[in-house]
Amino acid sequence: MELVRACILRIEGTNCEDETFSAFKNAGMHPELVHLKQLTGDAEPRRSLEDYDCLMIPGGFSSGDYVRAGAIFAARIKSKLMNDVIDLLERGGLIVGICNGFQVLVELGLLPGLDDLVTDEPQMALHTNDSNRFECRLTLLRHELEEGESPFTSRIEKGAILRIPSAHAEGKIVFPEEFQDEYLEKMRENRQIVFRYVNPDGERGGYPWNPNGSIEDIAGITNQRGDVFGMMPHPERVFHAYNDPMRKRGEIKAYGDGKAIFDSIFEYLSSRK
Numbered sequence: 001m002e003l004v005r006a007c008i009l010r011i012e013g014t015n016c017e018d019e020t021f022s023a024f025k026n027a028g029m030h031p032e033l034v035h036l037k038q039l040t041g042d043a044e045p046r047r048s049l050e051d052y053d054c055l056m057i058p059g060g061f062s063s064g065d066y067v068r069a070g071a072i073f074a075a076r077i078k079s080k081l082m083n084d085v086i087d088l089l090e091r092g093g094l095i096v097g098i099c100n101g102f103q104v105l106v107e108l109g110l111l112p113g114l115d116d117l118v119t120d121e122p123q124m125a126l127h128t129n130d131s132n133r134f135e136c137r138l139t140l141l142r143h144e145l146e147e148g149e150s151p152f153t154s155r156i157e158k159g160a161i162l163r164i165p166s167a168h169a170e171g172k173i174v175f176p177e178e179f180q181d182e183y184l185e186k187m188r189e190n191r192q193i194v195f196r197y198v199n200p201d202g203e204r205g206g207y208p209w210n211p212n213g214s215i216e217d218i219a220g221i222t223n224q225r226g227d228v229f230g231m232m233p234h235p236e237r238v239f240h241a242y243n244d245p246m247r248k249r250g251e252i253k254a255y256g257d258g259k260a261i262f263d264s265i266f267e268y269l270s271s272r273k
């Protein structure tokens with residue numbers, strides 16, 4: 001079977017690329033750590049997004065979160081790489097952004113990607129958490145889609161509650177006030193809302209279960225086309241079970257709840273080979 005090649009993109013300040021690389025590799029894919037400068041011809045060995053099936057932007061503090069988290073990383077992509085990014089999607093590839101990567105995809109305008117709604121303004125933003133603090137702890141995510149519905153979570157049943165850690169300062173999903181209801185309705189219709197923060201009963205519980213104050217407790221979304229996905233929590237940190245603090249004492253399990261996302265991506269991309 002042909003390799004499923006994933007570009008794990010980084011710049012200065014990215015700090016989750018290694019565990020993201022490991023998650024892609026352990027899920028059967030062929031990941032490569034690539035610096036943005038290798039894709040823009042400013043560093044050797046040169047690379048091209050044409051050679052990848054998946055573009056993954058991992059977590060971290062790219063460019064020190066100056067201006068806004070993800071803003072500078074996005075500006076550098078937008079200035080030199082946007083055509084290659086769109087070509088990857090047109091070829092049937094997938095794009096994933098986790099935490100800082102999600103912030104980059106929102107800054108690029110790829111999320112929420114409400115294609116039939118064109119506005120001059122960004123369609124969404126990730127603001128500073130309501131607590132005004134960096135929130136770092138386990139979070140519980142309820143899967144809002146059907147099993148098999150999204151290429152990013154096809155292995156996860158509807159209503160499943162996943163234990164996936166969060167660690168961020170700017171994770172609050174907000175929409176432009178005048179479009180908020182319209183956009184949320186569109187996103188519900190388009191099945192773009194993938195995960196919501198919940199309490200242990202699986203209900204929407206507000207803070208601290210929702211660490212940032214995101215509207216409707218939204219934790220992860222796709223674009224309207226369904227080929228770009230972003231989430232604030234870090235599934236790569238719980239690919240293996242050892243990092244799952246809520247694992248019952250004595251419970252022997254090899255993998256954490258994050259593995260299903262990487263397995264879903266592999267299943268989708270390998271089925272296209």
Ligand SMILES: NC(=O)CC[C@H](N)C(=O)O
Nearest residue numbers: 059060099100168169170
């Ligand atoms: N873990 C991360 O990727 C953090 C993202 C960003 N630096 C923030 O604090 O919001």
